[in-house]
Amino acid sequence: MRKVARAALQIVLYAGFAYAVGYLSFWPRYHYASPDMAAVKVSLSHAANHVKPCVKLTPQQIAELAPNMRRSVLCERQRLPLIFELDVDGNAALRIEALPSGLWSDGLSSVYERFDLSPGEHRISTRIRDTARTDGWDYVYEEDVTFAAGRYRTITFKPEKGGFSIR
Amino acid sequence: MAFLKRIIRLLFARAETVFDWSFGQRNSPLANLGALGWYFFWIVAATGIYLYLFFDTGITDAYNSVEYITHDQWYAAGVMRSVHRYASDALVIVMFLHILREFSLDRLRGRRFFAWITGVPLIWFVYMCGITGYWLVWDKLAQYIAIATTEWFDTLPFFGEPIANNFLDSTTLGGRFFTLMVFMHIFAPLFMLFLMWLHIQRHARARVNPPRPLALGTAISLLVLSLVYPAVSQGPADLDVVPATLNFDWYYLAAYPILDVIPGGQLWLILVGGSIFLSLLPWIPPKKSMPAAVVNLDNCNGCARCAEDCPFGAITMEPRSDGTVYDTEAVVNESHCMSCGLCVGACPTATPFRRATAIVAGIELPDQTMSELRERTIEASARFGAEPRVLVYTCNTANAAVLGDMGAQVITMPCVAMLPPAFIDFTLSRDLADGVMLAGCAEGDCFYRLGDSWTKQRVAGDRDPYLRKRVQRERLHLSWLPQGSARRRKQEFAEFIASLSKLPPPKRGSRNA
Numbered sequence: 264m265r266k267v268a269r270a271a272l273q274i275v276l277y278a279g280f281a282y283a284v285g286y287l288s289f290w291p292r293y294h295y296a297s298p299d300m301a302a303v304k305v306s307l308s309h310a311a312n313h314v315k316p317c318v319k320l321t322p323q324q325i326a327e328l329a330p331n332m333r334r335s336v337l338c339e340r341q342r343l344p345l346i347f348e349l350d351v352d353g354n355a356a357l358r359i360e361a362l363p364s365g366l367w368s369d370g371l372s373s374v375y376e377r378f379d380l381s382p383g384e385h386r387i388s389t390r391i392r393d394t395a396r397t398d399g400w401d402y403v404y405e406e407d408v409t410f411a412a413g414r415y416r417t418i419t420f421k422p423e424k425g426g427f428s429i430r
Numbered sequence: 431m432a433f434l435k436r437i438i439r440l441l442f443a444r445a446e447t448v449f450d451w452s453f454g455q456r457n458s459p460l461a462n463l464g465a466l467g468w469y470f471f472w473i474v475a476a477t478g479i480y481l482y483l484f485f486d487t488g489i490t491d492a493y494n495s496v497e498y499i500t501h502d503q504w505y506a507a508g509v510m511r512s513v514h515r516y517a518s519d520a521l522v523i524v525m526f527l528h529i530l531r532e533f534s535l536d537r538l539r540g541r542r543f544f545a546w547i548t549g550v551p552l553i554w555f556v557y558m559c560g561i562t563g564y565w566l567v568w569d570k571l572a573q574y575i576a577i578a579t580t581e582w583f584d585t586l587p588f589f590g591e592p593i594a595n596n597f598l599d600s601t602t603l604g605g606r607f608f609t610l611m612v613f614m615h616i617f618a619p620l621f622m623l624f625l626m627w628l629h630i631q632r633h634a635r636a637r638v639n640p641p642r643p644l645a646l647g648t649a650i651s652l653l654v655l656s657l658v659y660p661a662v663s664q665g666p667a668d669l670d671v672v673p674a675t676l677n678f679d680w681y682y683l684a685a686y687p688i689l690d691v692i693p694g695g696q697l698w699l700i701l702v703g704g705s706i707f708l709s710l711l712p713w714i715p716p717k718k719s720m721p722a723a724v725v726n727l728d729n730c731n732g733c734a735r736c737a738e739d740c741p742f743g744a745i746t747m748e749p750r751s752d753g754t755v756y757d758t759e760a761v762v763n764e765s766h767c768m769s770c771g772l773c774v775g776a777c778p779t780a781t782p783f784r785r786a787t788a789i790v791a792g793i794e795l796p797d798q799t800m801s802e803l804r805e806r807t808i809e810a811s812a813r814f815g816a817e818p819r820v821l822v823y824t825c826n827t828a829n830a831a832v833l834g835d836m837g838a839q840v841i842t843m844p845c846v847a848m849l850p851p852a853f854i855d856f857t858l859s860r861d862l863a864d865g866v867m868l869a870g871c872a873e874g875d876c877f878y879r880l881g882d883s884w885t886k887q888r889v890a891g892d893r894d895p896y897l898r899k900r901v902q903r904e905r906l907h908l909s910w911l912p913q914g915s916a917r918r919r920k921q922e923f924a925e926f927i928a929s930l931s932k933l934p935p936p937k938r939g940s941r942n943a
Contacts, residue, residue: 272452277647280459281655284519288661293678293687295574302672306598308591364590375584375592413672417599430599 300379301410307420308373311343311363311393345372346392349418351385382412389418389427402426431714438534443914446872455873455910457641459648462874463528465640466648468626470521473649474559475619477514481507482616485566489608492568493666500662512656515679518560520652522681525556533711535827535913537877540719541742541768543712548629550709555622560682562615568608571676573597573667578686580607585694600669632766634743635880720769720844721796725760727751729779730792732758735894736773739847741879742766745773745793760793770878771795771848775888778895780850782807791850798843800850807853810839811862818930820923821863823849827877830869830909832916833923838867846870847881851888851897858905858936865905865930869919872912882910904933 296302317338325333342363349357357376364370372393384407391402402420404427410416417430442460449458459466484507486495499507529549532538538546561579565572580594596607630636639645664677688697722744723736737745737760744766747758760773773793774780780791782804789801810821815837822840824830834840843849846868854866868885876882886908887893897906907926911918 269452272448273647276449276452276459277651280520280648281516281651284516284523284652285655285659287680288516288519289659289677289679291678291680293676293683294674295676295690296672296674298672298674300672304598306592306595308595364587370590373590373592375581375594377581413674415599415670415672419598430601 296379298413299382301382301412302415303378303380303410303418304415305347305349305357305374305376305418307347307391307418308371309345309391309393309420309422310371311345312395313338314341314343314395315339340367340369342369342372343393343395345374346390347374348390350388351380353386353388380410382410384409387418387429389420391420435534435536438530439913442531442534443912446912447915450872450912453644455875455912457644458872458874459524459640459644460527460531461872462637462640462644463524463531464630465637466524466644467521467528468638469640469645469648470517470524471619471623471626473517473652474514474521475623477510477517478619480510481514487609487612489568489603489605492566492608493663496567496569496663500660504660508660509653509656512659512661513652514563515661516652516655518563519679519681520648521556522560525553529553535877538712539717540712541766542632544632545629546712547709548625548631550705552622552625552629554705555618555625557682558618559615559622560679562611562618564679564682565608565611566615567663568667569663569665570667570673571664571678573669574673574676575683575686576667578689582689582694582697585698597669603669632742633879634741722764722767722769723762723771723773723793724796725762725793726790727754727759729790730756730759731779732756732760733778734758734760735776735778736760736793739772739776739880739884741770741772741881742768744768762793768878769795770845770881771798771843772845772878772881772884774800775845775847775850775884776895777850780895781852782850782856783852795844795848798848803841803843803849803853804856806841807857807862810841811857813839814863818864818927820865820867820927820930821857822867822869822923823853824869825871825877825881827913828869828871828911828919829913829916830867830919832920833867833869836920836923836927838923839863845876845878845881847876847878847884847888849885851895854889854906855898855901858901861936864936865907865926867907867909867923867926869909869911871910873910875912902933902936905930905936 317336320335320337325335344363345361347357347359347361348355356378359374361372361374362368363372386405387408388405390400393401406429408416408429418427420427446458446460449460453459455461481499484495484499484503486492499511501508532546561575564575576597577594580597583589584592584594593607595602596604630638685697685701732747732750734747737747744763745760746763748761750756750759774791774795777791777793780800782789782800789804791800794800807821811819820838822830822833822838823846824840824842825845826842831840831842849868857863857866870882870885871877873882884893888895889897889906889908891897907922909919909922
């Protein structure tokens with residue numbers, strides 16, 4: 264009788280183990296985002312201008328350089344931060360100053376943001392300043408975009424492909 | 431810290447009572463958590479190899495190949511997929527229980543730190559294996575994991591461009607990063623296996639296989655779970671669609687929702703800081719180590735029994751250095767020695783019967799010599815007030831001191847297996863007691879790993895040095911109980927007393943030995 268009770272308890276404990284494994288493997292469900300909202304991803308990587316403008320070297324200056332270091336233009340490595348702004352329907356949604364990457368601050372400045380937005384049509388305005396200017400913008404873009412619930416829209420920026428695009 | 435350990439210990443003790451009764455001490459899952467971890471790892475590895483035969487590593491075809499595995503070949507690959515997943519989950523369960531239990535039993539401190547600190551990176555590897563595995567299915571959950579993980583990694587200042595760009599939308603989706611995940615899901619477990627090997631390096635005869643009944647029981651549980659509730663995908667990933675609600679594997683993904691609340695950088699700080707804190711636990715607070723065992727070459731004949739019995743691989747046999755006729759001598763590695771005394775119990779020269787010369791064993795604990803143990807035995811015998819006189823040899827962790835209230839004389843040592851069997855013979859043949867009780871930790875769960883096994887084998891005559899046949903086995907009781915089992919220990923003692931009372935009186939000899 265005692266042996267049967269022990270075996271029965273073992274079955275119960277094994278069942279409890281399987282239940283614990285199975286339950287937390289699926290439940291409770293995780294609500295990552297509201298299905299009633301649209302989502303926007305902003306991603307751009309862009310090198311801002313150098314802190315000081317590049318200097319064109321004279322032939323004599325070029326000749327003075329070591330043969331493997333010769334170049335026609337001399338640029339400081341450090342770059343400016345990239346200023347990025349995004350408005351939705353005229354209201355500020357993002358204001359970001361992205362620092363250049365790299366140990367010498369000579370790399371790309373990157374912006375990656377994700378936020379929710381109510382579905383429907385919205386006016387999206389984006390701006391970038393990548394030079395040393397203190398006012399005004401180097402790239403400006405505006406578009407009326409329709410956002411659908413439960414779907415992503417992606418805002419990217421590639422100057423070589425015409426600047427901003429919203430997909 | 432001590433209070434926390436006591437609370438956790440208490441909870442485990444409660445659970446152990448139930449598990450020990452049902453499974454038996456040796457087969458209890460709680461006494462085999464480390465071995466179960468190994469077992470689940472091998473299940474995951476074996477099922478993973480089978481699944482890989484049918485898995486397409488291209489990002490566009492991965493989902494379809496997993497669907498084939500799950501539905502078209504449900505009877506084999508589908509079941510394998512479910513077992514693969516559930517065994518991975520079970521691995522997380524036993525891993526954390528193992529950590530908690532070893533912590534509560536204080537089996538991480540002093541010279542035992544090595545297994546603990548090599549275990550900490552293992553936690554990271556378990557998660558790396560699990561998370562990359564979910565990634566490979568390339569369903570909605572994988573999509574979420576891909577985005578959340580890359581966004582989290584982008585909070586580190588290492589990447590020139592955000593790696594989350596790889597999963598920006600369906601037009602930017604590339605296979606390179608996915609291929610990296612496939613690579614990691616294969617090679618991370620291999621490195622994890624190396625770490626698991628390292629984890630047990632200072633454990634002689636490390637238990638890497640659970641007892642067969644337990645292995646069978648857990649395997650059947652996972653198989654039944656896989657058949658009743660098979661693991662399925664959550665629809666193909668679509669980077670243009672928000673994966674709003676997900677069935678979540680909380681064993682592996684519990685940290686992800688935290689990213690909704692705190693920035694990724696803070697989560698890194700918590701996890702890395704937590705790991706560093708965990709690694710430092712063996713030294714919080716600092717613990718003074720007992721002096722390591724010392725070899726007395728004059729009495730060491732190089733029999734190697736101490737090296738054979740050391741649970742921590744702290745003794746090696748080296749060429750003789752004293753010019754005697756013996757080939758080898760025992761050498762103790764002090765940085766590995768736990769001062770458990772199991773080597774002393776194994777030494778054939780550790781006999782209390784010697785009269786002509788001083789009692790010095792071939793290997794001894796400097797602060798608890800055999801000579802002192804003999805004196806303590808004789809002194810304890812002189813203190814008996816009532817009959818039957820029972821001498822209890824116990825270890826530091828077994829909490830058998832309570833038996834002193836029941837008339838027993840209790841002699842405490844680091845481990846019961848430190849007692850050479852000759853001492854039992856000595857105690858009974860010299861009429862120093864009517865009965866001897868060896869009270870140790872639970873079976874298969876000795877604080878010093880192998881003390882219960884060696885003691886039982888020595889008493890049974892299966893392991894040198896064995897207990898002489900002339901010793902009346904009715905006058906010897908072995909009591910193996912987990913910590914905090916004072917009531918059960920008293921009950922066993924009372925039963926032993928009762929059984930001794932029924933025996934004919936022993937032949938009285940000299941009590942002065």
